[in-house]
Amino acid sequence: MIRAFGWGEVLFIVWALRWTLALSAIAFIGGGICGLAVALARTSTSRALRLVTTGFIRLFQGTPLLMQLFLVYFGMSIFGLGIDPWAAAAVALSLHAAAFLAEIWRGCIEAIPPGQNEAATALGLTWGSRMRYVILPQAMKIAVAPTVGFLVQLVKGTSLAAIIGFTELTRSGQIISNATFQPFLVFSLVAGLYFVICWPLSFLASRLERRLARATAR
Amino acid sequence: MSAADDRSEQPAGSAAPLIAVRMQGVSKWFGSFQALNKIDLTVRRGEKIVVCGPSGSGKSTLIRCINQLEPIQAGSIVVDDIDLGAGGKNVQRVRREVGMVFQSFNLFPHMTVMDNCILAPMKVRNAPKDEAIATARKYLARVHIPEQADKYPAQLSGGQQQRVAIARALCMNPKIMLFDEPTSALDPEMVQEVLDTMIDLAEEGMTMVCVTHEMGFARRVADRVVFMDHGEIVEVAPPEEFFERPSHERARLFLGQIQRTHKPVPE
Numbered sequence: 006m007i008r009a010f011g012w013g014e015v016l017f018i019v020w021a022l023r024w025t026l027a028l029s030a031i032a033f034i035g036g037g038i039c040g041l042a043v044a045l046a047r048t049s050t051s052r053a054l055r056l057v058t059t060g061f062i063r064l065f066q067g068t069p070l071l072m073q074l075f076l077v078y079f080g081m082s083i084f085g086l087g088i089d090p091w092a093a094a095a096v097a098l099s100l101h102a103a104a105f106l107a108e109i110w111r112g113c114i115e116a117i118p119p120g121q122n123e124a125a126t127a128l129g130l131t132w133g134s135r136m137r138y139v140i141l142p143q144a145m146k147i148a149v150a151p152t153v154g155f156l157v158q159l160v161k162g163t164s165l166a167a168i169i170g171f172t173e174l175t176r177s178g179q180i181i182s183n184a185t186f187q188p189f190l191v192f193s194l195v196a197g198l199y200f201v202i203c204w205p206l207s208f209l210a211s212r213l214e215r216r217l218a219r220a221t222a223r
Numbered sequence: 224m225s226a227a228d229d230r231s232e233q234p235a236g237s238a239a240p241l242i243a244v245r246m247q248g249v250s251k252w253f254g255s256f257q258a259l260n261k262i263d264l265t266v267r268r269g270e271k272i273v274v275c276g277p278s279g280s281g282k283s284t285l286i287r288c289i290n291q292l293e294p295i296q297a298g299s300i301v302v303d304d305i306d307l308g309a310g311g312k313n314v315q316r317v318r319r320e321v322g323m324v325f326q327s328f329n330l331f332p333h334m335t336v337m338d339n340c341i342l343a344p345m346k347v348r349n350a351p352k353d354e355a356i357a358t359a360r361k362y363l364a365r366v367h368i369p370e371q372a373d374k375y376p377a378q379l380s381g382g383q384q385q386r387v388a389i390a391r392a393l394c395m396n397p398k399i400m401l402f403d404e405p406t407s408a409l410d411p412e413m414v415q416e417v418l419d420t421m422i423d424l425a426e427e428g429m430t431m432v433c434v435t436h437e438m439g440f441a442r443r444v445a446d447r448v449v450f451m452d453h454g455e456i457v458e459v460a461p462p463e464e465f466f467e468r469p470s471h472e473r474a475r476l477f478l479g480q481i482q483r484t485h486k487p488v489p490e
Binding site: 063118120121123124125126127128129130131134138139142146 | 231262290292315318319321322323325327329330331333342343346347392395401485
């Protein structure tokens with residue numbers, strides 16, 4: 006029997022948006038925490054730390070997100086952690102976000118003139134204090150716009166979690182499409198919902214970028 | 224180097240060492256380029272040393288080694304009786320006692336002048352905030368800009384920024400001050416206000432090592448002038464001797480070039 010594409014179906018899809026948002030938030034927070042650690046390691050004076058974290062970043066930037074999802078999903082079941090699309094999607098997207106955010110933030114940290122770190126060092130501040138009070142507050146200002154820009158990529162990236170069976174926006178679209186045989190209509194709605202989330206973010210990112218450009222033009 | 228430079232014995236009962244900095248056989252390479260070649264230099268407590276020389280001669284590298292902004296590959300540096308090469312927390316201890324002023328000021332642009340001044344005393348010396356603020360006010364008054372405490376560095380002139388940088392370093396109560404071309408990035412009309420601050424500091428008895436081409440300052444303040452070239456100390460002499468009768472050809476050449484481009488600073 007073919008279901009009609011009515012309000013119930015629309016609501017089902019719109020309601021699935023919360024899982025897309027939740028997954029995005031988890032990946033962004035998890036990726037942010039790991040990404041900061043990786044960015045700090047990547048800019049440290051320890052060669053070993055730099056090599057390991059560079060390898061991590063290259064690996065995740067050089068493979069498709071879908072493969073990362075597959076590997077974490079099937080990897081977890083091989084290592085006896087069961088088959089859990091939620092956990093697999095959260096872990097894979099967090100690692101993915103960590104690699105990209107680390108690389109963005111590394112650039113921001115390195116953009117701070119070396120004299121800042123030297124002056125802080127000469128004052129006797131430890132590495133932790135130098136980062137916390139001198140380098141990171143300045144790097145954060147530069148980082149805001151590209152970070153919001155990456156968040157847009159991350160929100161869209163969560164759609165791939167549908168393939169490992171995580172029911173978010175795209176997956177709920179597939180379910181409704183299979184029941185109603187109205188793929189064009191259904192996926193137009195799904196795409197529209199992504200746009201409603203991502204467009205304001207993109208807009209915000211470019212505004213922040215312009216504001217930063219004005220602030221640093223002096 | 225004279226025998227007097229090598230004295231290391233201290234008078235009985237004196238807590239502060241007579242020797243502020245002792246560099247022995249210090250060598251430093253950047254890759255295959257040798258920036259410092261077997262440097263021997265002793266700075267006595269209260270002494271003012273001016274280091275000069277052509278660009279690339281290693282003078283900045285020399286003073287950056289004193290607080291280990293640059294690690295050295297050979298030789299030893301002892302600052303205020305603390306051996307930098309002995310590991311442990313020694314580097315940290317030395318940096319607490321040594322203030323540094325940079326060519327490009329390097330104030331923290333996201334902090335007010337006051338916050339620039341109290342950060343290190345609070346985080347490194349664990350000074351209470353009100354005490355750190357009182358110290359900062361004292362030193363900002365001494366460099367003649369007490370009214371700028373709540374401004375951001377970008378709101379100040381170059382000369383004012385450099386005086387804040389000096390005050391910031393003084394807030395740590397350093398025993399030794401290093402100056403790395405402190406007036407080279409300044410507009411000409413602001414050079415004197417910074418030099419005056421440095422002269423005040425010298426007259427209070429601060430131990431100072433200054434990399435500068437301000438020969439008027441060197442004549443007035445320096446106990447000895449160190450002339451460097453190609454990573455070596457070529458000549459060490461009191462200023463009048465160095466400027467009137469430099470004993471090395473390279474020093475004569477350098478002084479000739481300096482005097483063509485730099486007008487002597489009026490007293």
